[in-house]
Amino acid sequence: xxxxxxSPMMPTSPLSMxxxxxxxxxxxxxxxxxxxxxxxxxxxxIETFITYRIITKTSRGEFDSSEFExxxxxxxFLWLKGKLEEAHPTLIIPPLPEKFIVKGxxxxxxxxxxxxxxxxxxxxxxxxxxxPTLTFNEDFKIFxxxxxxxxxxxxxxxxxxxxxxxxxxxxxxxxxxGVKNRPEEFMEMNNFIELxxxxxxxxxxxxxxxxKEEREYFDEMKEYGPIHxxxxxxxxxxxxxxxxxxxxxxxxxxxxxxRMSGLSEALLPVVHEYxxxxxxxxxxxxRRDQIQAELDxxxxxxxxxxxxxxxxxxxxxxxxDKVECANNALKADWxxxxxxxxxxxxxxxxxxxxxxxxxxxxxxxxWESFLTSQTNLHLEEAxxxxx
Amino acid sequence: xxxAPPDPERQLQPAPLEPLGSPDAGLGAAVGKEAEGAGEESSxxxxxxxxxxxxxxxxxxxxxxxxxxxxxxxxxxxTYTAYxxxxxxxxxxxxQSVLTDSLWRRYSEFELxxxxxxxxYPHIVVPPLPEKRAEFVxHKLSADNMDPDFVERRxxxxxxxxxxxxxxxxxxxxxxxxxxLTQVFFFYLADSRLxxxxxxxxxxxxxxxxxxxKHYSDELQSVISHLLxxxxxxxxxxxxxxxxxxxxxxxxxxxxxxxxxMGDGLQSAGHHMDVYASSIxxxxxxxEHYADQLKEYLFYAEALRAVCRKHELMQYDxxxxxxxxxxxxxxCEELVTGTVRTFSLKGMTTKLxxxxxxxxxxxxxxxxxxxxxxxxxxxxxxxLEGREFVKNAWADIERFKEQKNRDLKEALISYAVMQISxxxxxxxxxxxxxxxxxxx
Numbered sequence: 044x045x046x047x048x049x050s051p052m053m054p055t056s057p058l059s060m061x062x063x064x065x066x067x068x069x070x071x072x073x074x075x076x077x078x079x080x081x082x083x084x085x086x087x088x089i090e091t092f093i094t095y096r097i098i099t100k101t102s103r104g105e106f107d108s109s110e111f112e113x114x115x116x117x118x119x120f121l122w123l124k125g126k127l128e129e130a131h132p133t134l135i136i137p138p139l140p141e142k143f144i145v146k147g148x149x150x151x152x153x154x155x156x157x158x159x160x161x162x163x164x165x166x167x168x169x170x171x172x173x174x175p176t177l178t179f180n181e182d183f184k185i186f187x188x189x190x191x192x193x194x195x196x197x198x199x200x201x202x203x204x205x206x207x208x209x210x211x212x213x214x215x216x217x218x219x220x221g222v223k224n225r226p227e228e229f230m231e232m233n234n235f236i237e238l239x240x241x242x243x244x245x246x247x248x249x250x251x252x253x254x255k256e257e258r259e260y261f262d263e264m265k266e267y268g269p270i271h272x273x274x275x276x277x278x279x280x281x282x283x284x285x286x287x288x289x290x291x292x293x294x295x296x297x298x299x300x301x302r303m304s305g306l307s308e309a310l311l312p313v314v315h316e317y318x319x320x321x322x323x324x325x326x327x328x329x330r331r332d333q334i335q336a337e338l339d340x341x342x343x344x345x346x347x348x349x350x351x352x353x354x355x356x357x358x359x360x361x362x363x364d365k366v367e368c369a370n371n372a373l374k375a376d377w378x379x380x381x382x383x384x385x386x387x388x389x390x391x392x393x394x395x396x397x398x399x400x401x402x403x404x405x406x407x408x409x410w411e412s413f414l415t416s417q418t419n420l421h422l423e424e425a426x427x428x429x430x
Numbered sequence: 431x432x433x434a435p436p437d438p439e440r441q442l443q444p445a446p447l448e449p450l451g452s453p454d455a456g457l458g459a460a461v462g463k464e465a466e467g468a469g470e471e472s473s474x475x476x477x478x479x480x481x482x483x484x485x486x487x488x489x490x491x492x493x494x495x496x497x498x499x500x501x502x503x504x505x506x507x508x509t510y511t512a513y514x515x516x517x518x519x520x521x522x523x524x525x526q527s528v529l530t531d532s533l534w535r536r537y538s539e540f541e542l543x544x545x546x547x548x549x550x551y552p553h554i555v556v557p558p559l560p561e562k563r564a565e566f567v568x569h570k571l572s573a574d575n576m577d578p579d580f581v582e583r584r585x586x587x588x589x590x591x592x593x594x595x596x597x598x599x600x601x602x603x604x605x606x607x608x609x610x611l612t613q614v615f616f617f618y619l620a621d622s623r624l625x626x627x628x629x630x631x632x633x634x635x636x637x638x639x640x641x642x643x644k645h646y647s648d649e650l651q652s653v654i655s656h657l658l659x660x661x662x663x664x665x666x667x668x669x670x671x672x673x674x675x676x677x678x679x680x681x682x683x684x685x686x687x688x689x690x691x692m693g694d695g696l697q698s699a700g701h702h703m704d705v706y707a708s709s710i711x712x713x714x715x716x717x718e719h720y721a722d723q724l725k726e727y728l729f730y731a732e733a734l735r736a737v738c739r740k741h742e743l744m745q746y747d748x749x750x751x752x753x754x755x756x757x758x759x760x761x762c763e764e765l766v767t768g769t770v771r772t773f774s775l776k777g778m779t780t781k782l783x784x785x786x787x788x789x790x791x792x793x794x795x796x797x798x799x800x801x802x803x804x805x806x807x808x809x810x811x812x813x814l815e816g817r818e819f820v821k822n823a824w825a826d827i828e829r830f831k832e833q834k835n836r837d838l839k840e841a842l843i844s845y846a847v848m849q850i851s852x853x854x855x856x857x858x859x860x861x862x863x864x865x866x867x868x869x870x
Contacts, residue, residue, distance in 0.1 A: 235688055242685040249677045256674055260667035267664050270657045277649040280835045281842075288842055295849075385692055389870040392699070396864035403856035410849045417843055 075172045076100040077187065079165035082157050083114070092116050095161055097168070099187045111188045117142070119186065120164060122198055126182040127171070132330040133373040134177065135380045137170035138319030139163070162312060175379075176372075224339055225332060226370070232377060233328055240321035247318045250311055257303045264299060268292035287416065291409045298405040305398035313391040317384060324380075327373065334369045338362040487520040489527055490596055490611065492589035495581045496534070511581055512536050513588055517611050531612045537562065540588055543610050547601060548733075552740035553823030554601060555830040557594035558729030560587025566658040566721065568666040579715070583722055590726070600826075634749055637741065637820065643827065644738040651731035654724050661721060665714050676707030695870030702863040709859065713852050720848065723841040727834060734830070737823055744819055748812050755805040762798040765791060 081096040094114040101109060120139055127136045140163035168187075171177045185197055225233070268289040275285035341362055345355045494514040499507060512534040518527035540559055547556050564580050574580065592611075595601045682700030686693040 238688045239685075242681055242688075245681045246678070246685075249674060249681065252674050252677075253671065256667065256670040260664070260671050263660065263664045263667050267660050270653065270660060274653045274657065277646060277653065278835075278838075280831075281838055284839055284842055288845070291846070291849075385870065388692070389695075389867055392867040392870075393864055396860045396867055399860040400857055400864065403853045403860065407850060407853035407857065410846045410853065414843065414846050414850065417839075417846075 073173075074102045075178060077165070077168045077172055079161055079168060082161055092118075093157060095164060097187065106184070106188065108188075113188065113190065115186070115194075117160075117164075119194065120167065123182060123186045127177060127180060128326075128330075130180060130182070131176065131372065132334065133327055133369040133376075134174075135320070135327055135373075135376045136177070136323060137167050137174075138316060138323050139167055140319070159312070163316065166312075166316065176376075224335060228374070229328070229331065229370070236321065236324045236328060240318075240325065243314065243317045243321050247314045250306070250314050254303065254306050254311060257299065257306065261296065261299050261303060264292065264296040268296065283420075284417065287413050291413050294409045295406045298402050298409075302398050302402040306395060309394040309398070310391045313387055317388070320380075320384070331369055331373055334362075335366055338366050488530075488596070489518040489520060490589070490592050491516050491518075492585050492592065495585045497576065498536075509576070510536050511576070511584075513585055515592070515611060533612070535610075537584070537588075539610075540591065543607065544591075546606055547595070547604070548736060550604070550606075551601060553737060553819050554598070554826045555730065555733050555737060556601070557591055557598070558726060558733055559591055560584050560722065561725060561729075566655075566662050566725070568662040568669070579718075583718060586719075587722060587726070599829075636745065639824070640738045640741045644735060647731040647734040647738070650734075651728060654728040654731070658721060658724060658728070661717075665717060669710055669714060672707050672710035674707075675703050679704035679707070692870040695866050695868075699863050699866035699870075702859055702866060706856075706859045706863075709855055713848070713855075716848050716851075717845075720841060720845050723837065723844075727838065730830075730834070734827075737827070741819065741823065744812075744816050748809070748816055751805065751809050751812055755802065755809055758798055758802050758805060762795060762802060765795050765798070 076099070078098045079095050080098075082093050083096075085092055085094060094116045097111075097113050097115055099106075099111040099113075101111075124136060124139055127134075140160050171180075171183055177183065182197075185194065189197060271285045271289035271292070275282045275289075278285065338359065341355060341359050345359065492513050493516050496512050496514070497509060498512045499509050501507060513536070514532060514534055516529060517531040519530050520527045537559075541562075544556060544559055547554075560583070563575060564577070595604075595607055601607065679700040682696045682703065686696040686700070689696060
């Protein structure tokens, strides 16, 4: 069987899956490069929407060409995510940026919103490309390469809306049962996910708040320097000193602006992505529980002779395989995800610390040079006074 | 050692104002109700003059502040803060200081002292008091006068006020200042008589230098107020930035509980975030001292204006006297020559009710000539007064300018030093935090 066409029905030993997780080497083996850029607004009679340009460069054989350029809208990303979840219910699919920002977004298409979304979509596709299993997903390939009309027709082929709804209802009903028989390791995982979700949400709020406070500080500082210039106009003997103070304050002001933008570029998007990841993880747990519940209900039926018991043992056998597969897939992906999370968080916070160090170093240099110039001036004046 | 020279300033006292506690009067009048030890104390004053007290080195400090309750003028209970003033004399020989006097005073007594100085030394730029109520607060500072930080800063401000007076070449010799430092029962003055001269009047020939000075003081006041307001807002925002980082500490600590490898790094990074957040309190406390230095010059602007107003008053007085004299001269001339050019009530009644007799006219001319004589003398002395005032005032203003330039430059430099200290602390905390993060 072709190792590349991963399907959940295929039993795979956990060991071989773990061997796939060589993320340190992934960058050397990387053969799929994706960028998301150039947001463009499209206006039709029914609606207005944004499309993003996606450029893919690859050396993989299964791709017809080595370079592709397509345009996709948010809806298309949603479709892709849905297909990936369907195909790999217990893998940790990267999160998509939110549909709408809840807090007071009047203009859906303001520039900051679009830019933040573009970056998140770029991250989304690259995370899929870096995932050992998801990178070979067929729908992913079509998403990256198909022309608009090809994609539409492909989309229509999936299971219909009604059947998908039916699945959801059954899922909710059976997920409760799955929780009861959840193996120990998944109980631990679930605890972690719950706590992690709490903490990362708090950190997200704190980080947003810091950005807001820094912005307000910056706004006040802008006014602070110029007052000293105003003052220098009425003080003949203090003109230079006051002007120098004003320029120091202005330079510190610029440094704080840089710190702010560093925060919004490095820390905030990472923390926010993990907030969305934590929601994803809860979904993954539910789906795992649901698969287990299917098995449990059949076992129950056999035990209490509820339904026609002839076919049950065979069905149960298949479901047991399915559960084992799902559990193994999740376990492996979980380790991978945790490792990535640690790296990403570590990097993001180290960056933030670096930004702050740089900010304070700049301000320090500014004020120290002011002080030096003042003392030099003083020494000059003193030597002038000498007879 | 020479005797203390007779105070030249007393010759410049405006006639309408009565000296309320004449400096050389026996302490019975100056010190007020307290008769106890009056005889002893009056010899102390004389001794002080003879010994030329101020040529000995003295140290003044406002060393303590205490909450008190007492009864005010309307016999109602009130809470106030009293400040301990200690005076030490420094022996020449061994440089050691001996406590010579100590007493407690409240803010309103300092105000009385300053009001007295404003009246008695109108050409001097009198040092200002620290603010009566907390102004230019940013949110953390209490606007409460009983707040310990406010009381502490006021104590420093009051000490500074006394030191400024003690180091002023003219004010330091004042006897009432000496009494303030040494006699518990300070002289009792009626508030209203010492209020600043608020009269509005028009001066025909203003001295350009004083007009410029008035404009300068207006500018100084307005720019420093603006600066202090914005500084308070900046401080408030800075406080916010630092304190929010403290929230990381708690969450990191909770998170570290579920992490195996990241746990230690998170925990220790969280500790550094706490350190960062709490460091802002001291930083902003130091900045308050800088703000106080600026505030002193904000209030000095008012003192400058007082000098200008005094000059205007004198000028106005002079012009009125000159005008009065001119009109009397004219009246006299008309009486002598018999022509009536100016309107006068006497002239009118004369026309209506008949001419006066030659004797009556002679009498009137004589009276006017006397008045003119007197007027000319007064005008001469007023002119002299005016010129003396301008000379002395301008000398003090030059002294003030030098002091101001030195002080403000020093203040700005100290601000830079504070910023440098803040940056160094920031670098240290974030370097530590970065190390923790990189170990995660």
